[in-house]
Amino acid sequence: MATPLVVSEVFKSFTMHLRDGLKLAVVNDVSFSVGSGECVVLGGPSGIGKSSILKMLYGNYAVDAGQILVDHRGKVIDIASADPRTVLDVRRHTMGYVSQFLRTVPRVAAIDVVAEPLVARGVDAVEARDKAATLLAGLNLPRDLWNLPPATFSGGEQQRVNIARGFITDHRILLLDEPTASLDAANRKVVVSMIAAKKAEGVAMLGIFHDEEVREAVSGRILDVSAFSPRKAVAA
Amino acid sequence: MSDIPLLKVSGVSKFYGSRIGCRDVSFDLWPGEVLAIVGESGSGKTTLLNCLSTRLMPTAGSVEYRMRDGQFRDLYHMSEAERRFLMRTDWGFVHQNPADGLRMTVSAGANVGERLMAVGDRHYGKIRETASDWLTRVEISTDRIDDQPRAFSGGMRQRLQIARNLVTGPRLVFMDEPTGGLDVSVQARLLDLVRGLVNDLGLSAIVVTHDLAVARLLSHRMMVMKDGYVIEQGLTDRVLDDPREPYTQLLVSSILQV
Numbered sequence: 169m170a171t172p173l174v175v176s177e178v179f180k181s182f183t184m185h186l187r188d189g190l191k192l193a194v195v196n197d198v199s200f201s202v203g204s205g206e207c208v209v210l211g212g213p214s215g216i217g218k219s220s221i222l223k224m225l226y227g228n229y230a231v232d233a234g235q236i237l238v239d240h241r242g243k244v245i246d247i248a249s250a251d252p253r254t255v256l257d258v259r260r261h262t263m264g265y266v267s268q269f270l271r272t273v274p275r276v277a278a279i280d281v282v283a284e285p286l287v288a289r290g291v292d293a294v295e296a297r298d299k300a301a302t303l304l305a306g307l308n309l310p311r312d313l314w315n316l317p318p319a320t321f322s323g324g325e326q327q328r329v330n331i332a333r334g335f336i337t338d339h340r341i342l343l344l345d346e347p348t349a350s351l352d353a354a355n356r357k358v359v360v361s362m363i364a365a366k367k368a369e370g371v372a373m374l375g376i377f378h379d380e381e382v383r384e385a386v387s388g389r390i391l392d393v394s395a396f397s398p399r400k401a402v403a404a
Numbered sequence: 405m406s407d408i409p410l411l412k413v414s415g416v417s418k419f420y421g422s423r424i425g426c427r428d429v430s431f432d433l434w435p436g437e438v439l440a441i442v443g444e445s446g447s448g449k450t451t452l453l454n455c456l457s458t459r460l461m462p463t464a465g466s467v468e469y470r471m472r473d474g475q476f477r478d479l480y481h482m483s484e485a486e487r488r489f490l491m492r493t494d495w496g497f498v499h500q501n502p503a504d505g506l507r508m509t510v511s512a513g514a515n516v517g518e519r520l521m522a523v524g525d526r527h528y529g530k531i532r533e534t535a536s537d538w539l540t541r542v543e544i545s546t547d548r549i550d551d552q553p554r555a556f557s558g559g560m561r562q563r564l565q566i567a568r569n570l571v572t573g574p575r576l577v578f579m580d581e582p583t584g585g586l587d588v589s590v591q592a593r594l595l596d597l598v599r600g601l602v603n604d605l606g607l608s609a610i611v612v613t614h615d616l617a618v619a620r621l622l623s624h625r626m627m628v629m630k631d632g633y634v635i636e637q638g639l640t641d642r643v644l645d646d647p648r649e650p651y652t653q654l655l656v657s658s659i660l661q662v
Contacts, residue, residue: 185650186657227639229646252625252639253434273599273621274592288603 170239172262172341172372173225174201178234178248180217180224193398194220198234200391202341207363207373207386212393218376221393222343224248225374226265227255238262238341260288263341266334268349270318270326278321279304279314282332289337296336303332307358323350335362342366344375348382360385408470410435410576410608411456416465418451424632425451429465431627431637435575438602438609440623440640442616442655448632449612450580456610457497457578458487469576492522496569496577500584502561505568506553512539512564513549519572538567542597559590563597570601577602579611583618595621616659620644628652 178198184190195217202208210218223229225236227247236247240262245254259265264285273281282300287293304314307328313321318329327350334342344363348356356379363386366373377383383390409432418425426448433439441449454460456467458479468476472494479487491497499505506515516535517525525531536546542563544556553561562582569577582598583591599622602609613619619626620640627637628651636649647653 182646183648185653223645228641230638230642230648252642253437255639256624273596275596 170244171201171203172239173374174235174237175199175221175225176235176237178221178224178236179232180220180229181232195393195396196398198396202372202374204340204370204372205367206388207367207375209383209387209390210374210376210393211390212397216393216397216399218393219345221396222265222345222374222376226259226263226343260285262339263343264334264337264339265343266331266345266347268327268346270330273317274319275317277315278309278318278329281318281329282336285333285337299336300332303336304328306362307332308355324352324355327351328355331359331362335366338369338371340371342371342373342375344373344377346376346378348377348379356382408435409433410437410470412466412468412476413456414466416452416455416462416467418448418455418460419463424448426455426629427632429627429634431634433576433608433610435608436606437625438607438611438623440619440626441610441612441629442614442619442626443629444614444655447629449614449629451632452629453578453580453610453612457495458491459497472575492519493572494574494576496572496574498562498565498569498577498579498582500581502553502558502565505565506561508554509552511550511552512544512556515553515564515568516571519568523572534571535567538571539564541601542567543593557590559586559594562586562594566594566598566601570605570607573605575608577607577609579609579613581613581615582611583613583615591618598622616644616655628655 176199179196180194182192182194184192198221210221212218220229224231225247231248234248238245238247238258240258245258247255247258279297279300282303283296286296286299309325309328313325318326321329331347348359351359360382363373377386411433414430416429417427429452441452443449451460455462461480467479469479470476497505513532513535516538517531520531520534536549539546539549544560544563553564556564583594586594595618611622623640625638626640626643627634628643629635630651636643636647636652643652644656647656
């Protein structure tokens with residue numbers, strides 16, 4: 169089986185046209201890969217480009233140069249150059265993403281927010297809801313919240329909805345952007361065990377974890393993003 | 405993932421005399437895909453929508469549509485009768501102002517039923533049953549079925565217009581500022597409804613809007629227009645979160661944060 173995720177010589181900058189074309193280099197020459205059953209942690213101080221890397225891999229940010237190769241249904245897809253519907257197909261079937269914040273849709277109940285990625289893949293709605301319920305229960309989200317839209321939930325509650333949504337599918341690649349940032353110790357432990365289960369299933373994971381305890385518990389390898397930062401020369 | 409597009413647009417331009425309406429627009433639309441066309445007033449987005457939906461003859465270019473029999477037909481080489489039939493059956497067009505898409509002086513039920521009769525349905529009881537089912541789907545109480553849309557609120561009229569368009573099971577729906585004149589709470593409800601229907605029915609849609617929040621919620625892909633040209637296009641969240649062109653950056657940075 170091919171390596172699920174290979175990043176090769178990726179460059180990213182932002183050109184701020186409203187600030188007289190000011191160019192901000194974010195990362196230079198990023199190259200790494202994530203194997204099956206591996207959880208790689210992106211390390212380095214705030215603002216060094218960790219989230220930007222995740223967003224590029226997910227197709228949410230464009231890249232200036234380089235390749236992001238994903239093994240998608242037996243074919244290698246370059247996210248950096250793929251057309252929108254291919255990127256969406258990769259997101260539907262191969263690459264999941266747990267963001268820091270939940271982007272809520274008005275009027276959709278928490279349980280349906282969680283079930284949606286399965287429904288989008290054609291899984292029966294009842295079966296998808298059952299699986300969503302199992303995940304929400306595991307993450308200790310109070311049952312009387314399940315049928316409410318998450319817009320009014322607390323930060324920790326929203327984050328658990330977000331995690332359940334990200335973990336419900338059997339995507340072979342998972343990107344995790346501080347999934348435990350607003351969770352208490354008990355729920356952090358639940359997430360750590362969920363990550364361990366995904367590793368055992370052979371999922372390739374790439375994450376940002378500021379919590380040291382979590383980082384130690386999940387990670388096999390830390391990738392220091394400062395090495396890709398154009399600002400490293402200044403910092404040194 | 406289907407490998408054949410539903411609509412193939414190439415080199416569509418429209419001039420009003422020497423003034424540019426839209427210029428050299430090309431793209432493919434795929435089954436189940438929702439495309440948002442955004443830009444400020446006068447950027448050419450409605451002109452483009454009208455050219456694509458044959459409501460306006462482009463000056464140059466071609467628009468090919470894959471018919472239900474799998475054959476591509478050039479919309480501008482069809483007879484007027486064929487185009488009308490397409491508009492009434494396989495396509496929907498949701499106007500910004502519901503009064504433009506509804507018949508205001510016949511009942512809500514008849515507004516929905518009329519499209520069914522256009523495709524050959526003749527059984528009154530069945531038509532009424534389908535109409536009533538669609539009113540429920542767009543969250544209009546069935547005891548309003550005999551009321552005329554002029555007695556409806558703006559939000560209800562817009563939902564009725566959507567029911568009228570979707571009842572024939574179209575494969576492609578054009579929407580021109582579908583939430584335009586509605587207040588925000590009504591907008592959210594309508595957007596959520598449209599989003600659900602589009603997902604459930606696997607529709608393709610082309611939505612013109614100046615509201616980036618509408619584009620984010622409804623569309624997979626978006627095109628940004630300025631002065632008649634498509635200046636940037638791509639995955640909706642990519643264009644909104646990492647806009648590349650100066651004008652797109654201006655649009656995105658002008659959104660008011662709530």
